[in-house]
Amino acid sequence: MLQKYSFYWVAKALLSHYWRHPWQTLFLLVGLSAGVGLWSSVQIINRHAQTSYSQANTLLGAQANYWIRSRAQQGIAQQTYIDLRRAGFRQVYPVVETEVSTGQGDPISIIATDLFALPVELFENYGNDSAPGSPSDWLAFIQPPYRSWVPQQLAKELDLKAGGALLLRDGRKLPLALIQSRPGQGRQILMDIGAVFALTNEPRFSYLAVGTISPAKLRRLESFLGDDMELVENQQHLDLAQLTQSLHTHLTAMSLLSFAVGLFIVFNAVRFSLWYRRETILNLRLMGVGVPVLSAAILLETLLWSVIGTALGLLLGIQLAQFLLPGLSASLHSLFNASLSGIIELEIDSVIKAWLITLFGLAWALAWPLYQQLKTDVLPASSTGVAIDSERRARRILTLGAAILVLVAAFLYPRIDNATNGFILLGLLLFAAAWTLPLILAGSLRLIALFLPAHSLFGRWLLSDGWSQMPALRTAIMALLLAMTANLGVGTLIDSFRGAFIGWLEIRQSADIYIRGTNIDLQQLLNSEDSSDWLADSHLRIGVTSRWRDRPTLIRGADTRAPDSLSFPLAQWLGDSSADALALWRTQPGSILANEQTHYLAGLMLGENVQLETDDGLRDYRVVGFFYDYGNPYFQFYLPFDEVAKRWKYAYSRGLALWLKPPSNDVDNPMQRAEDEIRKSGAQAGDWIRQAEIRQLSVKIFDRTFAITSAMNGLTLIVAGIALLASLLAILQERLPQFALWRALGVRYDEQLLVMACPLFIFVSVAWLLAIPLGALLSWILIHKLNIVSFGWSMPMRWQMAPAWELGMLVIAVVIFTLLLTVIQLRRRLPEALARLGTLT
Amino acid sequence: MLSIRKLTRSFAQAEGSLRVLDQLDFDMGMGSSVALLGESGSGKSTLLHLIAGLDTPDSGDIEILGQNLTGLNDSALADMRRTQVSLVFQQFHLIPTLNVADNIQFQAALCGRLDAAFETRLVGRLGLQSQLKKYPHQLSRGQQQRVAIARSLLHKPPLVLADEPTGNLDEQSSLEVMSLFSELVKNAGSSLLMVTHSREMAAFMDRSVLLHNGRLSEIDDVAKV
Numbered sequence A: 001m002l003q004k005y006s007f008y009w010v011a012k013a014l015l016s017h018y019w020r021h022p023w024q025t026l027f028l029l030v031g032l033s034a035g036v037g038l039w040s041s042v043q044i045i046n047r048h049a050q051t052s053y054s055q056a057n058t059l060l061g062a063q064a065n066y067w068i069r070s071r072a073q074q075g076i077a078q079q080t081y082i083d084l085r086r087a088g089f090r091q092v093y094p095v096v097e098t099e100v101s102t103g104q105g106d107p108i109s110i111i112a113t114d115l116f117a118l119p120v121e122l123f124e125n126y127g128n129d130s131a132p133g134s135p136s137d138w139l140a141f142i143q144p145p146y147r148s149w150v151p152q153q154l155a156k157e158l159d160l161k162a163g164g165a166l167l168l169r170d171g172r173k174l175p176l177a178l179i180q181s182r183p184g185q186g187r188q189i190l191m192d193i194g195a196v197f198a199l200t201n202e203p204r205f206s207y208l209a210v211g212t213i214s215p216a217k218l219r220r221l222e223s224f225l226g227d228d229m230e231l232v233e234n235q236q237h238l239d240l241a242q243l244t245q246s247l248h249t250h251l252t253a254m255s256l257l258s259f260a261v262g263l264f265i266v267f268n269a270v271r272f273s274l275w276y277r278r279e280t281i282l283n284l285r286l287m288g289v290g291v292p293v294l295s296a297a298i299l300l301e302t303l304l305w306s307v308i309g310t311a312l313g314l315l316l317g318i319q320l321a322q323f324l325l326p327g328l329s330a331s332l333h334s335l336f337n338a339s340l341s342g343i344i345e346l347e348i349d350s351v352i353k354a355w356l357i358t359l360f361g362l363a364w365a366l367a368w369p370l371y372q373q374l375k376t377d378v379l380p381a382s383s384t385g386v387a388i389d390s391e392r393r394a395r396r397i398l399t400l401g402a403a404i405l406v407l408v409a410a411f412l413y414p415r416i417d418n419a420t421n422g423f424i425l426l427g428l429l430l431f432a433a434a435w436t437l438p439l440i441l442a443g444s445l446r447l448i449a450l451f452l453p454a455h456s457l458f459g460r461w462l463l464s465d466g467w468s469q470m471p472a473l474r475t476a477i478m479a480l481l482l483a484m485t486a487n488l489g490v491g492t493l494i495d496s497f498r499g500a501f502i503g504w505l506e507i508r509q510s511a512d513i514y515i516r517g518t519n520i521d522l523q524q525l526l527n528s529e530d531s532s533d534w535l536a537d538s539h540l541r542i543g544v545t546s547r548w549r550d551r552p553t554l555i556r557g558a559d560t561r562a563p564d565s566l567s568f569p570l571a572q573w574l575g576d577s578s579a580d581a582l583a584l585w586r587t588q589p590g591s592i593l594a595n596e597q598t599h600y601l602a603g604l605m606l607g608e609n610v611q612l613e614t615d616d617g618l619r620d621y622r623v624v625g626f627f628y629d630y631g632n633p634y635f636q637f638y639l640p641f642d643e644v645a646k647r648w649k650y651a652y653s654r655g656l657a658l659w660l661k662p663p664s665n666d667v668d669n670p671m672q673r674a675e676d677e678i679r680k681s682g683a684q685a686g687d688w689i690r691q692a693e694i695r696q697l698s699v700k701i702f703d704r705t706f707a708i709t710s711a712m713n714g715l716t717l718i719v720a721g722i723a724l725l726a727s728l729l730a731i732l733q734e735r736l737p738q739f740a741l742w743r744a745l746g747v748r749y750d751e752q753l754l755v756m757a758c759p760l761f762i763f764v765s766v767a768w769l770l771a772i773p774l775g776a777l778l779s780w781i782l783i784h785k786l787n788i789v790s791f792g793w794s795m796p797m798r799w800q801m802a803p804a805w806e807l808g809m810l811v812i813a814v815v816i817f818t819l820l821l822t823v824i825q826l827r828r829r830l831p832e833a834l835a836r837l838g839t840l841t
Numbered sequence B: 001m002l003s004i005r006k007l008t009r010s011f012a013q014a015e016g017s018l019r020v021l022d023q024l025d026f027d028m029g030m031g032s033s034v035a036l037l038g039e040s041g042s043g044k045s046t047l048l049h050l051i052a053g054l055d056t057p058d059s060g061d062i063e064i065l066g067q068n069l070t071g072l073n074d075s076a077l078a079d080m081r082r083t084q085v086s087l088v089f090q091q092f093h094l095i096p097t098l099n100v101a102d103n104i105q106f107q108a109a110l111c112g113r114l115d116a117a118f119e120t121r122l123v124g125r126l127g128l129q130s131q132l133k134k135y136p137h138q139l140s141r142g143q144q145q146r147v148a149i150a151r152s153l154l155h156k157p158p159l160v161l162a163d164e165p166t167g168n169l170d171e172q173s174s175l176e177v178m179s180l181f182s183e184l185v186k187n188a189g190s191s192l193l194m195v196t197h198s199r200e201m202a203a204f205m206d207r208s209v210l211l212h213n214g215r216l217s218e219i220d221d222v223a224k225v
């Protein structure tokens, strides 16, 4: 009873601190919620994506257990479908998937089906009355003039209102929009089969999907299908999980970094709450409160903060996830053809995970130091001396720790074979750098002491003040170093990648027009009468999809004489030059080009043989070169056209590239002329795309893919800025009596600013100078190790100084801002501080 | 040298405004020493801070060596403080990151009035010769107070303001420090206005005043208070 009562007072005494110091409370909350928020947003997104991949059964097309596809990728004729249904295969339903571009050039995908053909379990999702939308909605859906069901998020992005019709790039319009999404619809626009046929003028299905079916019936189905069709098992969600794993690991790593930086703020806030409560704790102990009661109170405080931090962090995380998701799901769609739904749900295990990690962070940043404080002597020691000594000791311990981290990292370096490993290595290096920082800061102060005139009292004062600020600033500068390093490193990665990608696009997509429609007589187009007037060159490609080493794989047949084949950008080659290797590929039968991914992800080597499954059995091809293939998660091989046509009966057209002649007397606008000819050969609008458009599209997809990375990068820097601000303000609190004394001694504000600012600028500059090589190292590892083991793409690193300068400016701005804030605060609180000079506190 | 007219200063407090100093008048001659007595909370420290230009009055005038503080900007006030006025506090009065020698020279260095001979005399008289290389936290409280006294006098300021300079010390060292202090103030030719609670300390001064209800009154016999 007495115990309980005293516990109440102890807890009250300890917690009242936060009430009296709202700024510190605010910073603690900001640190916690920013850290937890950034971390949990990515957790929520990853979780959401993984659920979407595994919940294939809610996706219209992907829910199927099997797909019936045309081997030649020509789609399925309506008659085939009717025949199947008549033969009693009621599990079979048709799907059309197609890509169109909006007026603004945004790619959007359309999925269409026949609602009445859906198996019961799906019909419940799409056509049932209990699903969102009334029966009249779906009656309108299946009857001309039809409706398009547009997911809310997508409608918002496209600025499409209910009842509006989306205008496409080529002038066509989609049926009137109904804004609502069905489970698993993702970012796809859902339409009736009839609507999409009317739109594309091409009455063929992309594939037929097969719902739950008995093995016996499946065998019957297989024998029923013609030779030109195949029944394939749906492995999409397995593939997706595998292909996207690295991407999600990357995101997780970024979020962990943000969390760590957020924790630095907490650590800082706690440092000062400790400083303020030293007296309280001391008094409580002098009054005979035992360590167990105090510990219990600290535990209570930790729990309290963890609950508040988790709640606020998750709120922020959900907001952030909602903000980041559209970009990510768009890029997942364009890269992996994966659909994420736009609605985020918070699952209980995410909450528990967030709470646990918060608790862990708080235990490290709050409970442990507070407990240490408890255990120290009851009588106060002379603080400055102890502080200087313990700072020296802390520096030594941290440096030792850093050395150990570096050793572990060196041990790990040759063993990096996946993204997780790689990020552990990066984490080790980053923390090693952060832990060495105090030593380097101390060294830089010593160095500066050498250059200051020894007899200058002002110089000595300035330096000694720098020393005294060090313990308080240390953590903030560490957080700053981490954030700056990550910012430069990741920035360089994105920049290098963008540069490599755009350069590569320029070479790869050198043709003026790309035709990809399947219902065009390409041969006729090429052989048309006076095509030589406007056509300089062309490249007809074919391909087959297959699996190699357990990954979806594309085998392409290319015209070895086409302009883009002659300048194929190779990353590695047999022989002296890439031209030699290309010549080998052209002339020597059995030579093959493989994308880099096969090398880095599947271990294929130059000169090695790949075994591919052809129509007449396994065949060996010798790898003579690896080509860059950015953004492709799949394996890809290039063989000469004739080889593919000969070995794979069902190789289908992968499109035609056209190079136009410059304007001449005969043809003053070759582009116009070419498009007329293409139209004449039966192409629909949207079947072809100009070079400028396809490049724009590719770059857009690229930028969207990295939007989330850039956002996380920027946010982490902001959090570090707050950490710096928080610790500077807290230092001010701690040092107010000092500053008051300076005032009393006649020190002017400008002199005081100089003394306060010099060490700060030195520290920040040292951190900045360190961040530059560290950032370069980080990006080097990201580009040459992590990117390669995760995605299989190699690229040259492009280091630039401009971002580093920008970062420096930004940090200086933060420092100046906080200094000004400090002086304003000092002016306001000087009397209070002076009062403390006069009395025993 | 110090002349105060109709000085008023009030603080906003929970139960309305508290008028700590109310139309206060005070004069002090060159080289004189005055003990400032008063109950706790009567406004003694407030008065000292106003004289040092660390705080601004609601109304009234303070003149030091013929210079009116009203209307001086911040850096002019700081200059006035570093050259004309020294403050000695009860505690928190040294710069913890500088050693004793630097602490002693601090204010004199700021106003460019270093005087090596006087410094040696001060240090010798205060018994700090062997402490010069030490840091404040390595000194006892009495020693710290001696360092503060040396600092406040080295540049021979016209006016020294002390706020219970010995309040933090035991009786024995208080007396020791105080007699040294008043002797050295006379040596430096400075005037001294000192807040104190103790009659013994007040006895070292030329005269004593009592702050009560916002006004000052002369005390003829300190023992009566």
Ligand SMILES: Nc1ncnc2c1ncn2[C@@H]1O[C@H](COP(=O)(O)OP(=O)(O)OP(=O)(O)O)[C@@H](O)[C@H]1O
Binding pocket: A831, A832, A835, A838, A839, B011, B012, B013, B020, B038, B039, B040, B041, B042, B043, B044, B045, B046, B047
């Ligand atoms: N910054 C301030 N804000 C509000 N009230 C203040 C402030 N400074 C002083 N006071 C009030 O003014 C009154 C006088 O304070 P002051 O510190 O001058 O007293 P004092 O005579 O020095 O007391 P002591 O002998 O205890 O040091 C007190 O009641 C105090 O509460």
Ligand SMILES: [Mg+2]
Binding pocket: A838, B044, B045, B046, B163
């Ligand atoms: Mg006082």
